[in-house]
Amino acid sequence: MLENLFVGTTDWLRSLLGGIGFLPTEIAESIVLVVKLVAVLVFILVNALWLVYMERKVAAFMQARIGPNRVGPWGLLQTTADIGKLISKEIIIPKKADKVVFLLAPVLIFMPPLMVFAVLPIGKNMAALDLNIGVFYLLAIASLSTLFFFMGGWASNNKYSLLGAMRTVAQMVSYELPLVLSLLGVIMIVGSLNLSDIIAAQEHTWLIFTQPIAFLIFFIAAVAETNRCPFDLVEGESEIINGPYTEYGGMGFAMFFLAEYANIMVVCAMATIMFLGGWHAPFGLTFIPSWVWFFIKMYVLIFIVMQFRWTYPRIRVDQLMGFGWKVLVPLSLANIFVTGIGMYIYRAIGW
Amino acid sequence: MLRTQEYILNFGPQHPATHGVFQVILTLDGERIVKAEPVCGYLHRGIEKLAEARTYTQVIPYTDRMDYLAAMLQNWGYVQAVEKLMGIEVPERAEYLRIISGELSRLTSHVLATGVYALDVGGFTGFLLCFREREKMMDLLEELTGSRMTTSYARIGGVADDVTEGWLDKLDKLMDEMPGYIEEYNGLITGNEIFQARTKFIGKLTPETSINYSLSGPVLRASGVNYDLRKAKPYGIYDRFDFEVPLGTNGDCFDRFYCRVLEMEQSVRIIKQAIEQIKEVDGPIIAKVPKVLKPPKGEVYQEIESSKGIIGYYIVSDGTNKPYRMHVRRPSFINLGYLDEMLRGYLVADVVAILGSIDIVLGEVDC
Amino acid sequence: MFGKGLVKGLQITWKEFWAPKLTVEYPDKQHPMPERFHGKFVLDVDKCIACGLCVNACPNRVISLNKQKVGKKQYLTDYKMDIQYCLFCGLCVESCNKGAIHFTQDFNMNQYFYKNIPLVLVRREAPAEPLEEPATGGEEKPKPKPKPKPQAPKEEKVAEPAPPAAESEAAAGKEGQ
Numbered sequence: 001m002l003e004n005l006f007v008g009t010t011d012w013l014r015s016l017l018g019g020i021g022f023l024p025t026e027i028a029e030s031i032v033l034v035v036k037l038v039a040v041l042v043f044i045l046v047n048a049l050w051l052v053y054m055e056r057k058v059a060a061f062m063q064a065r066i067g068p069n070r071v072g073p074w075g076l077l078q079t080t081a082d083i084g085k086l087i088s089k090e091i092i093i094p095k096k097a098d099k100v101v102f103l104l105a106p107v108l109i110f111m112p113p114l115m116v117f118a119v120l121p122i123g124k125n126m127a128a129l130d131l132n133i134g135v136f137y138l139l140a141i142a143s144l145s146t147l148f149f150f151m152g153g154w155a156s157n158n159k160y161s162l163l164g165a166m167r168t169v170a171q172m173v174s175y176e177l178p179l180v181l182s183l184l185g186v187i188m189i190v191g192s193l194n195l196s197d198i199i200a201a202q203e204h205t206w207l208i209f210t211q212p213i214a215f216l217i218f219f220i221a222a223v224a225e226t227n228r229c230p231f232d233l234v235e236g237e238s239e240i241i242n243g244p245y246t247e248y249g250g251m252g253f254a255m256f257f258l259a260e261y262a263n264i265m266v267v268c269a270m271a272t273i274m275f276l277g278g279w280h281a282p283f284g285l286t287f288i289p290s291w292v293w294f295f296i297k298m299y300v301l302i303f304i305v306m307q308f309r310w311t312y313p314r315i316r317v318d319q320l321m322g323f324g325w326k327v328l329v330p331l332s333l334a335n336i337f338v339t340g341i342g343m344y345i346y347r348a349i350g351w
Numbered sequence: 352m353l354r355t356q357e358y359i360l361n362f363g364p365q366h367p368a369t370h371g372v373f374q375v376i377l378t379l380d381g382e383r384i385v386k387a388e389p390v391c392g393y394l395h396r397g398i399e400k401l402a403e404a405r406t407y408t409q410v411i412p413y414t415d416r417m418d419y420l421a422a423m424l425q426n427w428g429y430v431q432a433v434e435k436l437m438g439i440e441v442p443e444r445a446e447y448l449r450i451i452s453g454e455l456s457r458l459t460s461h462v463l464a465t466g467v468y469a470l471d472v473g474g475f476t477g478f479l480l481c482f483r484e485r486e487k488m489m490d491l492l493e494e495l496t497g498s499r500m501t502t503s504y505a506r507i508g509g510v511a512d513d514v515t516e517g518w519l520d521k522l523d524k525l526m527d528e529m530p531g532y533i534e535e536y537n538g539l540i541t542g543n544e545i546f547q548a549r550t551k552f553i554g555k556l557t558p559e560t561s562i563n564y565s566l567s568g569p570v571l572r573a574s575g576v577n578y579d580l581r582k583a584k585p586y587g588i589y590d591r592f593d594f595e596v597p598l599g600t601n602g603d604c605f606d607r608f609y610c611r612v613l614e615m616e617q618s619v620r621i622i623k624q625a626i627e628q629i630k631e632v633d634g635p636i637i638a639k640v641p642k643v644l645k646p647p648k649g650e651v652y653q654e655i656e657s658s659k660g661i662i663g664y665y666i667v668s669d670g671t672n673k674p675y676r677m678h679v680r681r682p683s684f685i686n687l688g689y690l691d692e693m694l695r696g697y698l699v700a701d702v703v704a705i706l707g708s709i710d711i712v713l714g715e716v717d718c
Numbered sequence: 719m720f721g722k723g724l725v726k727g728l729q730i731t732w733k734e735f736w737a738p739k740l741t742v743e744y745p746d747k748q749h750p751m752p753e754r755f756h757g758k759f760v761l762d763v764d765k766c767i768a769c770g771l772c773v774n775a776c777p778n779r780v781i782s783l784n785k786q787k788v789g790k791k792q793y794l795t796d797y798k799m800d801i802q803y804c805l806f807c808g809l810c811v812e813s814c815n816k817g818a819i820h821f822t823q824d825f826n827m828n829q830y831f832y833k834n835i836p837l838v839l840v841r842r843e844a845p846a847e848p849l850e851e852p853a854t855g856g857e858e859k860p861k862p863k864p865k866p867k868p869q870a871p872k873e874e875k876v877a878e879p880a881p882p883a884a885e886s887e888a889a890a891g892k893e894g895q
Contacts (some may be wrong), residue, residue, distance in 0.1 A: 062731045063479035066742045159360050163382065163699065229473060230545050238368040288521045307735075311539070311727040313546045314473025315702045317382060342571050409777035442738035476731055490752075497754040497821065503807040511812065512754065539730045542723035691889060 006123065006291065011038070011279035033129075040117050044262050051261040051302065052079040058306045082254075089250030098155040105152035106248060106255035112144045113262035120269050121196050121206065123279045123291030134195035135187060139180055142225070142266060145259070146172040149234065152256070153244030164243025167317060168234045171224060174324040175231075179221040181332035182214040185339040186274050199278035206277040211339070215275045217332045219301075222267035224324070226260065233317055268301040269294075276301075357385055357560040360699075364393045368471050368703040371713030375690070375702065384702065387694040389687055407433050407507060407644040410674065415501035417681065418715040421460035421658040423492075426505035431586065432653035432664035433507050436646040445509035445636045447629040451522070452495060452504055454618045454625070458529075459488045460658035461611045461618070464710040468608050469540045471707035472549045477540040483531050491522055500544045507644060509637025513585040514692040523626050529619045533612060541609060554693045554705035557602060558615045567682050568660025570709055574602030580656035583684040591628070592621045604708040605690045611710070645672050659683050659710060683715040751823035756806040757796055758824040761839040765818035768794040775813035780804045786844040797840040801827060 010032060017028040053068065053076065062066025068075030093099055116138055119131045131137055147171055187193060189210060189337020190201040201207075208215045224231040234243045245256045272278060276297045279290035315323070363374035372393035378386040398417060402410045414429045415422040427449055432440060441449075466481025489499040494515060496502040504511050540546055548592025556566070556574045571578060579596040581589045597613030599606030646668040654663030669675040686709050693705055742749060751757065768785040780803050784796035811820055819839075829835050 012497075058735070059475070061735045061739070062476050064483050064734060064737060065479070066743065067742050069743050159358065163360075232473070233700075236473070236700070236705050238473060241367065249728045307728060307731055310476045311731045312474060312724070313469065313477075313540075313543060313549060315545055316549055317698060319548055408809065409775070412777055412805045412809070415805075415807075428776075463815050474736070480734065486740075493755060494752040495754070497756040497808055498806060501805070501807070503809075511808070513744075515753065535730055538723075538726045543727050544721065544723045547723070580775075 023276050030234065036129075037118060041114060044114060044117055044265070045258075047265055048258040048261040049079045049083070051257070052082075054259070054302075055306050055309075058303065059310050062307070062310045064279060077156075083258075086254040088251050091252060092247075092249050094157060094247050095248065096157045098157070101151050101155035102247075103252075105148050105155060105244075106252040109148040109152070109255055109259040109260065110146065111148075112141050113259065113266045115141045116266045117269075119195060120266075120267070120273065121278060123289070130168075130196055130222050131194070131344055133193045135183060135193045135198070137155045138195075138270065139176075139183070141294050142263075142270075143172065144227075145263065152248065156244070156247035158247050160242075160245045161244050163240045164234050164236070164246070167240075168227070168244060169232060170317075171227070171231065171320060171324075174321055175221045175224040175328070176218050178324065178328035178332045179225060181329065181336060182217040182221065183274060184332075184336050185211045185214040188336070188339055188343060195273055195278075199280065200271055202277040203280055206275065206280075208275040211335070213331065213335045214339075215271070217328055217335065218274065218302055219271060221324075221328060222271060223305055223308060224320070226263045226305075228260075228264065228305055230312040230315045231320060232309070233320060236314060264302060264305055266297070268298045268305065271301055273296045355380070362702060364390075369706065369713075370467065370711055371704075372717065373711070373713055375706070377694075377699070379699065382698045382700075384694050384697055384699070387691045387702070389690050391684070391687070391713075391716050394713045396718070398718050399677050399679060402674055404620040404673065406672045407646070407674065408704070410677070411505065411507075411662065412501065412503045414679075415503055416681070416714055417718055418657060418659060418662070418712050419500050419680065420463055420504045420712050421456040422459075422498075422500055423449075423456035423504055424657040425498075425662060426503060427453050427587075428653065428655040428657065428662045429664050429711075430505040430507050431655060432651050432666050433644070433646065435653050436649065436651040436668055437507075437640075437644070437664060439508045439638050439640060441587075442635045442638055443508055443588070444629065444632045444634045446640070447625055447632055448510045448514065449505060449587060449634060450589070450592075450625045451622055451629070452492065452502070452510070454487055454622045455492060455522070456502070457658045458615055458618045458622075459485050461615045462488070464611050464658075465536055465540065465608070465615075468707045468710075469546075472546060472702045474540060474543070474546065477536065480532075480545055481536065484529070487525055487668075491518070491525065494518055494521075506637055508640040509635070511637075513636050519626050519629070522622065526619050526623050530616065533615055536612060541612060545591065547605060548698065549700075550608060550704055550708070552601065553604045553697065553701050554708060555601060556601045556689070556693070560689065561602070564685075566660070566686050566689065568657070568710075569614060570607055570660065570686050572596065572601030573606035573610045575600055578595070580654065580661060586623075586653075586655055592624050594620050597647055597676070604704050607710075638658065643672055645670060654680065659712065659715065660686055679718060681715045681718055683709075683711040683713075684718070687711060687716060734736070740850045743860060751825065753823075755821060755823050755825070757822045758810055758827055759801075759819060759837060759839065760822055762818045762820075763794065763840055765798075765816045765842075766784045766794055767816060767818075768792040769815070771813045771815065772810035777807065777809065778803045778805055781810060789847065793844045794840055795842055795844050797838070799837040800835070801837045803815065824846055856864050 001346040007328045013035060014028065016031050018025075019029055023222055056078070057067040057075075068078035071077040071081045091103075093102060118129050119137055120135045121130070142343060149168040149172075153161040153168065154164075186198065186207055189207065190198045192198065192201075198207075233239075235245070242248075245253055248256060272294060279294040281288060281290065281293050285293075292349075357378050357380050360377045361374065362377050363369040364372040369375070374393065376388040376390060377384055378388075398413050401413055405413070411426055411429060414425040418425050433439075447515040462485045462605045466478040466485070469475075469477030469481070470709070492502060493499045495518060496504040496511065521585040556570070558574045561571045561574045561576055566586045567578070573635050575598055577596055577598055580586065581594075582596055594617045597610050597617065599610050648668055648670045650665065650667040652663055652665045654661050656662075661680065662682055663680035665676075665678040665680070666674050690706070690709070694702055697705065726803070769782060770783055773781045773783050780800050782796070782798050782800070783794065785792045785794050787793070808821070814820075826833075864890075
């Protein structure tokens with residue numbers, strides 16, 4: 001019953017719309033699609049709020065503190081209260097800022113994670129849009145955020161913001177490469193760009209076991225892509241105050257802030273789908289619904305990302321670039337090479 | 352026409368990593384530093400001048416406010432200077448209490464320096480875990496002196512209060528736990544490869560430059576110069592304790608940081624010995640001094656090893672109950688002298704690492 | 719091997735994650751304050767002889783004190799501390815020979831308005847004429863003399879204020895906060 005909670009709801013909605021009779025199927029389908037996308041939107045926003053709270057609690061617990069505890073039970077409503085406060089604040093635009101770009105950046109920053117989530121299958125038959133070229137779309141959209149960070153940093157007309165923006169571009173562009181290259185191994189093995197196919201291929205063996213190095217590279221690059229510690233040079237609050245967000249206050253800042261968490265969720269969901277078997281249950285524990293499994297895996301990864309942040313110091317900008325270009329890229333290329341040879345051998349011996 | 356140009360970045364005074372209100376005007380070429388111009392004075396309160404309008408006892412709380420992270424050491428340096436001027440003999444128990452509270456102050460300061468350095472290079476948890484132990488030590492200081500940071504514990508001729516019941520046992524227990532905590536810092540901060548990559552071979556200081564620039568404290572010892580006043584010119588009763596002076600080899604940021612960590616272990620050793628020895632020592636905690644202090648005409652310079660380096664007090668007396676002139680040799684300020692040359696050629700991120708490794712406290716820099 | 723320190727760090731934070739937490743939910747729970755804590759001041763008006771030693775001991779001239787001569791003895795009418803300038807060094811408490819002024823464990827001295835910051839420990843009217851003369855006569859034995867201070871007032875008599883006055887000044891003390 002629980003397994004088909006969401007699929008069932010969609011089917012019910014579809015039959016309800018079909019029952020009206022005079023609606024053409026195309027319109028009924030598009031209404032269903034809009035409902036799905038709105039559900040994704042709400043889901044991401046609620047999750048981003050929750051992740052902020054979770055991060056604060058995780059950080060506090062690792063630092064012998066108790067974390068937020070005032071608003072709501074165990075401080076659960078803390079982020080809501082924070083956002084409420086940030087919304088009510090004045091939007092300050094620096095005098096010499098490029099107003100249009102400055103205001104546009106925090107609006108657009110939320111777009112990539114929302115668009116990406118539309119294609120992610122978060123359970124059995126539970127992708128809002130089952131795209132044929134899912135992986136391609138995903139990578140293309142996810143790398144868009146760079147632009148919005150740069151917009152914010154450039155438009156602020158602040159030296160710290162500019163430094164942060166330049167770092168963003170350098171970092172995201174150079175880590176995009178190992179991210180894509182590491183996924184190539186997966187795609188080679190599965191032979192499809194469709195996310196549902198990739199998950200289906202992992203029914204018996206998760207790809208993390210056949211592609212462990214690719215997983216490591218992907219995970220590191222993903223952490224760098226989302227500007228998380230130890231690669232959080234973009235914010236680097238002890239060096240360049242807050243990077244591109246330095247001049248933002250109120251809701252502009254909150255958007256950047258929430259987008260960071262939405263991005264984390266996206267990359268962790270990607271890692272889950274590509275390497276951890278998506279919604280497949282391990283050890284045959286299928287009585288737990290598939291989407292619950294998906295979230296468990298995703299949240300384990302998110303926890304690890306958070307633990308990274310609260311454990312490691314920040315890497316320096318030249319070391320970051322060096323690590324990306326001198327270690328990760330060659331390693332991922334080697335991984336592709338080895339995967340190719342392996343596949344050839346397997347095929348030759350006729351497995 | 353396309354060309355690159357240098358630009359100026361105001362690093363501070365309101366910057367999270369300058370440890371207060373300190374400004375470095377950086378001339379940058381991209382992210383690389385061409386020139387760095389430190390500007391201090393944002394926290395200047397004129398303590399030296401204030402002292403001229405206060406009686407000798409009343410100056411003590413002001414010395415707290417210089418290096419507020421190791422206030423007891425500042426008090427101690429000051430009262431030693433006045434005692435030297437007046438020729439007061441300090442009772443033995445008072446000396447032990449000064450050693451205990453002074454080393455405890457040094458520990459709080461070094462623990463904070465360790466944690467803040469972790470924060471400077473981006474590790475937040477190291478910072479708060481160090482605060483946890485600092486909090487325990489400050490609770491002890493609070494129980495002894497009534498204040499957590501600005502202790503005002505030393506008095507001319509002795510100390511303000513004797514220990515409370517059971518205080519020494521609590522201290523002993525904490526000192527037993529300390530090596531475990533230091534092990535934890537080493538695991539979380541020192542041993543971390545990213546941390547080492549950030550700090551090793553950054554901001555190198557040769558022994559010659561350190562001596563030429565009159566640097567002192569862990570900054571000096573990290574470049575391999577064995578000069579610790581506690582060993583070189585033992586003041587108080589430091590000659591009764593068995594401890595070592597940790598030295599660095601490279602004189603880079605990592606050595607400066609690690610010297611402090613090692614010094615913490617030595618401080619723990621000293622405190623443990625002092626706790627053992629003070630139990631046999633009974634007697635007054637303050638010498639017999641007149642209520643109104645009127646030192647003879649003359650001048651005096653007395654220096655002790657503070658947590659940041661050598662803190663020296665120069666006092667001129669004109670025979671009245673107020674100092675005619677007081678000057679303080681503040682180690683933080685003098686250690687900053689080499690900052691410009693140290694920063695040149697490094698990246699913006701290294702500014703934070705180098706500045707943090709010098710371990711300045713702005714109350715002392717600006718006095 | 720590269721990466722050992724990284725794993726060690728993760729182990730430590732993982733261990734800390736489950737370790738007991740040290741902070742408390744502040745306004746609901748509080749850590750106990752030690753006996754000697756330098757908190758808010760209280761003045762035991764019965765013991766105070768308005769000698770002014772604390773005024774002289776203060777490095778920042780925080781304390782201001784007014785007194786009136788009633789009969790033979792000095793009568794404390796005003797005792798105000800400009801607490802915003804206070805260093806909490808404890809020199810005033812140390813200087814007091816009668817143990818009249820001392821610290822409490824109360825550290826909360828927040829005020830919404832600047833004018834409320836000064837800590838008024840005593841504000842009262844001096845009685846028009848000395849009450850219960852005999853009481854002072856009987857107790858007029860010179861207490862251990864404090865060392866001569868430059869401007870210390872000459873009266874060092876122990877003064878037992880009359881009961882009614884004591885009540886009124888307790889009220890004044892309350893109102894002062």
